Amino acid sequence: xxxxxxxxxxxxxxxxFFVYGIDKWKAKQGSWRISEATLLxxxxxxxxxxxxxxxxxxxHKTMHKKFKYGLPLILLAQIALIYFINK
Numbered sequence: 001x002x003x004x005x006x007x008x009x010x011x012x013x014x015x016x017f018f019v020y021g022i023d024k025w026k027a028k029q030g031s032w033r034i035s036e037a038t039l040l041x042x043x044x045x046x047x048x049x050x051x052x053x054x055x056x057x058x059x060h061k062t063m064h065k066k067f068k069y070g071l072p073l074i075l076l077a078q079i080a081l082i083y084f085i086n087k
Contacts, residue, residue: 009046016047020054025076027060036061040070050073 002047019042023034043051051071054060061067 003059012034012046013050016042016050017057018069020051021058023055024058031069036064036066040066040074043071043074046078048078059083 019034020039024064026033032062039051048071051067052075055062055071
C-alpha cells in the first residue's frame with residue numbers, strides 16, 4: 001500500500017470517528033443531526049474502521065441494522081479490494 005493511500009485512510013477514519021461522536025452529541029442535545037446517508041458515505045469512502053470505532057465508543061447507531069451489519073460488510077469489501085489491488 002502506498003503512503004498516500006495510507007495517510008488518506010488514517011485521515012478519513014479519524015474524521016469519521018469524530019463525525020459519529022458529533023452526531024451522538026447532537027442527538028443528545030436534540031439539535032440538527034448528520035444524515036445517516038452521510039455517516040454511511042464516510043464509511044464507504046474509506047472510514048469504515050472509524051465508523052465501527054465510533055459506534056462502539058460513542059454507543060451510536062448500534063441498534064440500526066444498516067449500521068450494525070452494513071459497516072462490517074463495507075469493511076470486509078474494503079479489505080478484499082485492498083488485497084486484490086496489491087496482489
